[in-house]
Amino acid sequence: MFNKVIGHDTIKEYFEKILLSGNMPHSYIFQGQAGVGKMTMARAIAKNLICSSQDACNTCKDCHQFEVGTHPDIITLETTKIEEVREKVVREINIKPYQSQHKIIFIPQADTLNIQSQNALLKTIEEPPSYATIILMTANVELLLPTIRSRCLIIRFNDLSDTEMKNYFSAINYNKDKEEIYIRFSSGSIGTAQKLINDESFLTLRDESINYLNRLETADMIALYKIADELVEDKLRLVEILNFWELWYRDIMIYKTNNQAILYYPDYEGLLIDICNKLTYNKISMNLKVIQKSRIDISNNVYAMFVVENLLLDLKEKK
Ligand SMILES: [Zn+2]
Incomplete structure (x- = not known):
């Protein structure tokens, strides 16, 4: 289920169990440094929820649409401006899923939600419809209002260990000579490693x-x-x-x-x-x-x- 996610074993175990139980909370905050794997994890969970056989089968129509980014029940906020929060979260959440059993909203830059946008979110997070899952992602949970934090389950993503970073470099078949240098300068973040590799x-x-x-x-x-x-x-x-x-x-x-x-x-x-x-x-x-x-x-x-x-x-x- 989580073969694309490197590290974070405890979090994987938790979601494997909770997805099977069918009792998943509706609102999460994923906290961890940029590039550590929050979005990759969120996407793996979402794919599982919207798949018509509920196991990210990779063969159904839902899985296919998910992979190409056209699934109508997956919503990703591009910005955290109040208009976008109102349009893509507050309004959209009350419309039943178009095609699967779930509707999932990703808010990748939750650090940048201002007070007004957070207040707009509050009611949605308080009483979400049964089909909804909202995942806020942030490097610093303290930037969110206590009222938001207390209504979400906070999942903390640790920096990846050197061994986990090595696994990543093996997976992408990267030049062994430079691997050690990149691991050091990436501080446990795959996102940072990718940036450094691409930065000539x-x-x-x-x-x-x-x-x-x-x-x-x-x-x-x-x-x-x-x-x-x-x-x-x-x-x-x-x-x-x-x-x-x-x-x-x-x-x-x-x-x-x-x-x-x-x-x-x-x-x-x-x-x-x-x-x-x-x-x-x-x-x-x-x-x-x-x-x-x-x-x-x-x-x-x-x-x-x-x-x-x-x-x-x-x-x-x-x-
Ligand atoms: Zn599927």
């Missing part, structure tokens, strides 16, 4: 970020200002580079403290050990702090050249 600049910028640090190591003042010039050219890129630098020093710290955690830069092991041997614990810790502070300053619109010059000078300090 990700690995390049990661390498460029480390290259800047190498250049800085041997730079005189003129070369240092040249690096600063290049870095401040593009603010978004600068913030990404600062993120890469933070994780770089985090990896060096892992060597320093003989920690067993998995690295963000497994392909740079030699260089990491080399730098680890040159720097004291305090210096690594200070580098982490100045990078974090610089990122905050940049996002608070402090003059970028000023922030970057000071950061580079701090990083270059020997102690």
